[in-house]
Amino acid sequence: MKKDLHPLFYPRSAAVLGAGADPERVGFNIFESIVYGGFKGPLYPIHPKLKNILGYDVYPSLDKVPGPVDVAVIALNQFSTVDVLEECARCGVKGILSIAGGFGEVGTEGVKLENKLAERANELGIPLIGPNTLGFINDDGNFYATFYPLRLIKGGVSVISQSGGMGLTIMQKALDEMMGMNKWIGVGNRAALEFSDYLAYLGDDPATRVIGVFMEGSEDALKFVKLIREICLKKPVVVFKAGQTKESDYMAMTHTGSLAGPYRLYRDILKQNGAIVVDTVEELVACCKALSLSQLPEGKRVGVLTHTAGPSIVAADYMLQLGCELPKYAPETYQRVRDVIGQNPPVVLKNPLDAAGLGFPALTYGRIADAVLGDPSMDIMMAIYCLHKNWRFPSREIIDVRNKWNKPAVAYYVSTVGDSAIDREMLQKEGVPLYISAREAARAVYALYEYKQILSSQAQ
Amino acid sequence: MKKDLHPLFYPRSAAVLGAGADPERVGFNIFESIVYGGFKGPLYPIHPKLKNILGYDVYPSLDKVPGPVDVAVIALNQFSTVDVLEECARCGVKGILSIAGGFGEVGTEGVKLENKLAERANELGIPLIGPNTLGFINDDGNFYATFYPLRLIKGGVSVISQSGGMGLTIMQKALDEMMGMNKWIGVGNRAALEFSDYLAYLGDDPATRVIGVFMEGSEDALKFVKLIREICLKKPVVVFKAGQTKESDYMAMTHTGSLAGPYRLYRDILKQNGAIVVDTVEELVACCKALSLSQLPEGKRVGVLTHTAGPSIVAADYMLQLGCELPKYAPETYQRVRDVIGQNPPVVLKNPLDAAGLGFPALTYGRIADAVLGDPSMDIMMAIYCLHKNWRFPSREIIDVRNKWNKPAVAYYVSTVGDSAIDREMLQKEGVPLYISAREAARAVYALYEYKQILSSQAQ
Numbered sequence: 005m006k007k008d009l010h011p012l013f014y015p016r017s018a019a020v021l022g023a024g025a026d027p028e029r030v031g032f033n034i035f036e037s038i039v040y041g042g043f044k045g046p047l048y049p050i051h052p053k054l055k056n057i058l059g060y061d062v063y064p065s066l067d068k069v070p071g072p073v074d075v076a077v078i079a080l081n082q083f084s085t086v087d088v089l090e091e092c093a094r095c096g097v098k099g100i101l102s103i104a105g106g107f108g109e110v111g112t113e114g115v116k117l118e119n120k121l122a123e124r125a126n127e128l129g130i131p132l133i134g135p136n137t138l139g140f141i142n143d144d145g146n147f148y149a150t151f152y153p154l155r156l157i158k159g160g161v162s163v164i165s166q167s168g169g170m171g172l173t174i175m176q177k178a179l180d181e182m183m184g185m186n187k188w189i190g191v192g193n194r195a196a197l198e199f200s201d202y203l204a205y206l207g208d209d210p211a212t213r214v215i216g217v218f219m220e221g222s223e224d225a226l227k228f229v230k231l232i233r234e235i236c237l238k239k240p241v242v243v244f245k246a247g248q249t250k251e252s253d254y255m256a257m258t259h260t261g262s263l264a265g266p267y268r269l270y271r272d273i274l275k276q277n278g279a280i281v282v283d284t285v286e287e288l289v290a291c292c293k294a295l296s297l298s299q300l301p302e303g304k305r306v307g308v309l310t311h312t313a314g315p316s317i318v319a320a321d322y323m324l325q326l327g328c329e330l331p332k333y334a335p336e337t338y339q340r341v342r343d344v345i346g347q348n349p350p351v352v353l354k355n356p357l358d359a360a361g362l363g364f365p366a367l368t369y370g371r372i373a374d375a376v377l378g379d380p381s382m383d384i385m386m387a388i389y390c391l392h393k394n395w396r397f398p399s400r401e402i403i404d405v406r407n408k409w410n411k412p413a414v415a416y417y418v419s420t421v422g423d424s425a426i427d428r429e430m431l432q433k434e435g436v437p438l439y440i441s442a443r444e445a446a447r448a449v450y451a452l453y454e455y456k457q458i459l460s461s462q463a464q
Numbered sequence: 465m466k467k468d469l470h471p472l473f474y475p476r477s478a479a480v481l482g483a484g485a486d487p488e489r490v491g492f493n494i495f496e497s498i499v500y501g502g503f504k505g506p507l508y509p510i511h512p513k514l515k516n517i518l519g520y521d522v523y524p525s526l527d528k529v530p531g532p533v534d535v536a537v538i539a540l541n542q543f544s545t546v547d548v549l550e551e552c553a554r555c556g557v558k559g560i561l562s563i564a565g566g567f568g569e570v571g572t573e574g575v576k577l578e579n580k581l582a583e584r585a586n587e588l589g590i591p592l593i594g595p596n597t598l599g600f601i602n603d604d605g606n607f608y609a610t611f612y613p614l615r616l617i618k619g620g621v622s623v624i625s626q627s628g629g630m631g632l633t634i635m636q637k638a639l640d641e642m643m644g645m646n647k648w649i650g651v652g653n654r655a656a657l658e659f660s661d662y663l664a665y666l667g668d669d670p671a672t673r674v675i676g677v678f679m680e681g682s683e684d685a686l687k688f689v690k691l692i693r694e695i696c697l698k699k700p701v702v703v704f705k706a707g708q709t710k711e712s713d714y715m716a717m718t719h720t721g722s723l724a725g726p727y728r729l730y731r732d733i734l735k736q737n738g739a740i741v742v743d744t745v746e747e748l749v750a751c752c753k754a755l756s757l758s759q760l761p762e763g764k765r766v767g768v769l770t771h772t773a774g775p776s777i778v779a780a781d782y783m784l785q786l787g788c789e790l791p792k793y794a795p796e797t798y799q800r801v802r803d804v805i806g807q808n809p810p811v812v813l814k815n816p817l818d819a820a821g822l823g824f825p826a827l828t829y830g831r832i833a834d835a836v837l838g839d840p841s842m843d844i845m846m847a848i849y850c851l852h853k854n855w856r857f858p859s860r861e862i863i864d865v866r867n868k869w870n871k872p873a874v875a876y877y878v879s880t881v882g883d884s885a886i887d888r889e890m891l892q893k894e895g896v897p898l899y900i901s902a903r904e905a906a907r908a909v910y911a912l913y914e915y916k917q918i919l920s921s922q923a924q
Contacts, residue, residue, distance in 0.1 A: 027854045028825055036854075105820065153853045167774025172850045173878045176900070180880045220777070246778055284903055285778075314627025317680070318706055318745075360565065365488060390632045393613045394487045394496075418633050420640045421881040440636070443744055 007131050007197065009205040012099025013142045013187060015074035016045045018149070019066055019097075021088060022079035023049030025057050030103060031079045032057070033151040034139060038077070041141070041148025041155065046071055066095050075099045077139070077149050082106035082114070085135060086121050093128040100125060101149050102134035108193045109136055122195035131201075137192025138168030144186050144211045159184010160213030160296040164202045166191055170218045170246075173285045180421050181439075182428050183293040186211050200227045207235035214296040216288050217243045217279075225270070229277045236278030237462055240295045240455045243279045244288045245270055278458045280451055287447045294437045294448035295455055298412045304453040305329045307382035308356035309373055311363025312390050315418055315442055316356035319386060322446035328453065330355045331381045340375035344368060356388075364392065370401025377409045384412045386449055391419035397427040403434045412436075412452060416445035467591050467657065469665040472559025473602045473647060475534030476505045478609070479526055479557075481548060482539035483509030485517050490563060491539045492517070493611040494599060498537075501601070501608025501615065506531055526555050535559045537599070537609050542566035542574070545595065546581050553588040560585060561609050562594035568653045569596055582655035591661075597652025598628030604646050604671045619644010620673030620756040624662045626651055630678045630706075633745045640881050641899075642888050643753040646671050660687045667695035674756040676748050677703045677739075685730070689737045696738030697922055700755045700915045703739045704748045705730055738918045740911055747907045754897045754908035755915055758872045764788045764913040767842035768816035769833055771823025772850050775878055775902055776816035779846060782906035788913065790815045791841045800835035804828060816848075824852065830861025837869045844872045846909055851879040857887040863894045872896075872912060876905035 018038065024031030035049055039058055047060060048069045054062045063069050066076065066088070076097045078085050082104045092100060107118035118135065125132040133140055139150030143158055152172060161183055165171030168190040178185055187209070189202050199219065206212045215235065232241050245267070274281050280295075282288045306328045310316035320330055338353050345351050345362050352358040357376060363369050369389070377385040387402050397417060406413040415431055415438040417424045428438040439445035478498065484491030495509055499518055507520060508529045514522045523529050526536065526548070536557045538545050542564045552560060567578035578595065585592040593600055599610030603618055612632060621643055625631030628650040638645055647669070649662050659679065666672045675695070692701050705727070734741050740755075742748045766788045770776035780790055798813050805811050805822050812818035817836060823829050829849070837845040847862050857877060866873040875891055875898040877884045888898040899905035 030821060033852075033854055040853075152850070154851075165774070167772070167777070169770070169772030169776070169848075169850055169878060170774030170778065172772070173775055173778075173902070176851060176878055176880050176883075180882075218774070246781060286901065286903075310629070312627070312629030312632070314625075314630030314678070315633055316629070317627070318630065318633075321706060361490060388629075390612070390629055391614075391636060392493075393500075394493060418629060418636055420636050422640075423636075441746065442633070443746075 007201050009099070009131050009201070011074050012131050012133065013147070014145045015099065015147060017047070017071060017073050018043065018045065018075040018077060018147070019048040019050055019069055019073045020077045020079060021050045021066060023051055023057055023062065025054055030151045033153060034077060034079050034103065034149065037148045037150050037153035040153045042146040043148070044146060048073065066091050069095070073097050075101065075149070077101045077103070079103045082117055082135065086117060086124065089121070089124045089128060092130060097130060100130055100132040101139055102132055103137060103139060103151065105136040107135045107195065118193060118195045125196045132196040133189065134192035135195060138171065138190040140190060141188040150190070156185040156188070157182055159186060160211070161185050161216060161292045162187035162206045162209065162212040162214070163216040163218070164189045164191060164199065164206065165218040166220050167218060170285065174216065174218065174289060177285055177289045181289050181293055182425070182432055183289055184296065198224060200224060200231050203228065203231050203235065207231070207238060213239055214292050215239060215241045216292045217241065218288065219243065219245050229273055232274065232279045233277040233462065236458050241279050242282060242288055242291045242295070242451070243274055244282050244285065245274065278462045280454050280458070282447070286441070286444055290439060290444035290448045291451035294414065294452055297432055297435050297437050298414070298452055299435065300452050300456040301383035301412050302456070303383040305331050305381055305383045306386055306449055307333065307376040307379055307384070308386045308388065309359065309376045310356050310388035311359045311361070311369070312388070313356070313358050315388050315390070315416065316358065319388065319416060319442040319446050320356055322443050323449055326446060326450040328450055333357065333376070333379050334381055337375050337379040340378070341372055344371040344375070364395045366396055366398035366401050369398040370405060373398070373402060373405045374408065377405050377411055377413060382411070384414065384449060384452065386414050386416055386445060388416045389418070391417065391423055399427045399430045402436055403431065406436055414445055414449050415439070416442060467661050469559070469591050469661070471534050472591050472593065473607070474605045475559065475607060477507070477531060477533050478503065478505065478535040478537060478607070479508040479510055479529055479533045480537045480539060481510045481526065483511055483517055483522065485514055490611045493613060494537060494539050494563065494609065497608045497610050497613035500613045502606040503608070504606060508533065526551050529555070533557050535561065535609070537561045537563070539563045542577055542595065546577060546584065549581070549584045549588060552590060557590060560590055560592040561599055562592055563597060563599060563611065565596040567595045567655065578653060578655045585656045592656040593649065594652035595655060598631065598650040600650060601648040610650070616645040616648070617642055619646060620671070621645050621676060621752045622647035622666045622669065622672040622674070623676040623678070624649045624651060624659065624666065625678040626680050627678060630745065634676065634678065634749060637745055637749045641749050641753055642885070642892055643749055644756065658684060660684060660691050663688065663691050663695065667691070667698060673699055674752045675699060675701045676752045677701065678748065679703065679705050689733055692734065692739045693737040693922065696918050701739050702742060702748055702751045702755070702911070703734055704742050704745065705734065738922045740914050740918070742907070746901070746904055750899060750904035750908045751911035754874065754912055757892055757895050757897045758874070758912055759895065760912050760916040761843035761872050762916070763843040765791050765841055765843045766846055766909055767793065767836040767839055767844070768846045768848065769819065769836045770816050770848035771819045771821070771829070772848070773816070773818050775848050775850070775876065776818065779848065779876060779902040779906050780816055782903050783909055786906060786910040788910055793817065793836070793839050794841050797835050797839040801832055804831040804835065824855045826856055826858035826861050829858040830865060833858070833862055833865045834868065837865050837871055837873060842871070844874065844909060844912065846874050846876055846905060848876045849878070851877065851883050859887045859890045862896055863891065866896055874905055874909050875899070876902060
């Protein structure tokens with residue numbers, strides 16, 4: 005039976021049990037994060053002695069709160085966390101976030117305590133995230149229930165992360181990439197809800213367009229994989245799988261060199277069931293970004309346009325290794341390019357099409373891009389450009405060409421994170437993902453084709 | 465015989481033949497770049513009609529210039545480039561940068577012209593870079609002879625790039641990484657000087673501490689590799705080798721899948737002869753940065769410190785795959801850590817050492833780092849930290865610990881490029897390279913050990 009996680013992610017009101025005033029402690033930070041994140045509903049800090057935190061009235065216990073509480077964020081220690089469950093139920097709480105560690109991850113006693121936590125939460129019928137988690141974020145509802153106060157960029161990518169730290173890595177990279185995010189879930193120990201519960205929820209969530217997953221292992225791999233098989237028909241699922249179920253096992257496995265086998269097996273099964281599998285956080289974000297922004301190509305034939313050969317060779321190398329094709333342009337395309345450049349010699353008329361110095365001015369670049377994407381042999385364009393103080397990136401032109409031919413384009417800008425920001429924002433708002441890394445750009449192009457393939461093959 | 469490239473890289477005066485006033489053209493941009501780069505010597509724009517460019521008096525020809533000219537930057541077309549050589553010789557020019565394309569890369573006629581250019585330059589005894597290049601930069605002498613005006617950060621890494629565009633990719637990544645650079649050479653068609661000439665020059669250059677190389681192929685691989693064998697005893701040589709000698713071959717080879725064989729062979733030979741071989745620009749910059757900033761570890765035993773498990777697992781995975789070891793800490797180290805944390809339970813006492821919430825405050829982090837790097841089983845520390853609005857990165861503490869134990873440390877900060885900038889600057893100034901990517905941090909750690917190994921094995 006699917007669990008109703010909606011009230012947990014979209015609470016109308018929230019209480020933080022164990023909210024505090026010390027900026028060095030979790031109880032303060034998770035409260036501040038909710039405030040800083042812009043939560044609109046009533047928010048109640050709970051603390052036995054404090055009167056005021058960040059301008060909010062503090063209540064000594066949950067049952068003293070003057071209104072209904074949808075979500076209880078429990079930032080108490082592991083024992084108090086279990087103790088407070090009954091009160092949550094009495095107060096009509098619809099969802100719990102349990103932050104504290106000291107459960108299953110610390111050994112036998114912790115396992116017992118964790119089982120008690122999970123059993124009681126299940127008996128009471130309250131969905132519970134955690135314990136031992138950084139928390140979760142629903143940007144769509146401005147609910148930032150994590151003790152790492154931050155703000156994400158709004159968008160359609162939701163992420164489930166087995167590791168809080170890797171979840172942070174994904175969010176930081178998303179910020180550099182200006183990848184819009186929707187929900188972020190640090191699943192923690194998964195005492196009462198498992199990976200598949202979150203995946204099922206995001207699969208049905210209309211605000212989530214792409215699901216990214218970082219996992220070390222899954223308790224019920226079969227269930228997880230079957231679910232991906234269903235969800236991938238509705239939205240892409242991108243998975244970065246590291247190691248094994250437990251860190252200690254994982255480290256041991258790696259030391260003895262026996263990891264590769266099971267990992268590859270896992271990887272193959274994931275792929276066969278419609279997941280897009282990646283090897284790094286960088287690739288995870290690259291793929292999620294492209295899939296959330298861009299339309300899909302009909303096939304895997306990539307027309308590459310550049311004004312400097314090196315980056316196009318490296319990008320082409322990655323794309324070919326992944327499985328893309330770089331076919332020749334049609335003869336009429338060469339004629340169209342010649343019409344743009346006149347008798348100027350430096351343009352190398354092959355794929356990648358190297359416009360050399362003529363590729364600098366945005367207008368010329370755009371006219372050649374028009375020929376490239378208009379070519380009937382091409383399903384998608386990779387537009388490469390190098391930062392130059394006296395020329396601008398041809399954003400407007402790339403967007404226009406994409407709109408004219410109604411085929412996807414991916415931009416690869418040889419630039420810094422900062423210097424590419426304005427064009428990244430402009431292009432991505434219009435559905436053209438921009439990268440500053442050849443490998444990430446190439447992975448993104450292939451991911452768009454890969455998902456197209458998944459839709460075709462899984463639909464049969 | 466070694467060619468004297470010093471006057472080319474450190475000219476006392478320079479002329480730009482074909483300097484122009486149109487910001488859309490190369491002749492303007494290369495002149496502006498030299499101005500913008502801060503060249504201190506007399507600078508002479510040469511143009512038959514213009515009177516003034518950017519406030520500089522223009523001369524109609526080289527022999528009308530009122531002083532000696534060490535370097536002639538030739539931004540004329542390919543035919544005029546050849547024609548002007550004699551005049552350069554008559555005027556006592558000591559080095560030439562030849563920008564124009566239209567030589568060997570365009571076919572038979574171009575090859576003839578290129579041979580003529582090279583033969584004449586050699587007969588006249590003037591070293592010539594190019595043709596068909598973006599130019600070169602010597603930040604050490606503030607001479608930015610390229611038509612991509614930019615400023616680098618001063619430092620000890622010099623780069624030789626077969627591709628201008630990949631050279632730009634390296635420089636842009638270096639800016640994001642705040643990697644200090646010394647010289648950058650876009651070798652172009654290598655008509656008169658080959659890869660080995662540049663490598664030999666940088667090998668002897670006291671301002672260059674690390675050499676990075678991007679190459680597609682080398683005319684004389686044996687010479688190149690023998691030279692690396694010599695130079696690697698003086699300074700590290702990091703090589704990113706892509707594709708084959710010619711792009712067309714390369715693309716064709718990749719299509720037919722026959723690339724991997726020769727590429728792997730090349731890679732193995734490079735490694736056997738003391739090069740550090742990498743697979744991406746990101747790795748090239750990661751390794752060059754670490755090698756230019758950090759002392760070397762005695763061995764490959766890495767002590768990892770984190771306050772969040774995920775990134776440490778991923779980093780450990782990469783390091784173990786590369787060949788690092790993550791041994792157990794000594795019993796006395798565990799005791800030292802317990803002395804810091806008291807009876808607090810969340811610290812996981814293994815390697816990676818996970819300080820959990822206790823790792824947030826810089827002071828505690830620093831005390832645990834002291835135990836980690838002081839451990840007799842550890843040769844180097846990887847210090848991992850996640851960006852948090854209310855805590856600071858323990859830069860000062862990491863530097864102090866590194867100084868105290870006189871062992872290297874690498875910082876891995878889960879953060880954005882921008883949010884890590886201040887700590888990156890502080891740490892790197894003190895010899896601790898900082899990364900925001902697990903893979904790059906891991907590659908850097910291994911590169912430090914790798915170079916230590918190279919020094920030991922090649923010295924025998």
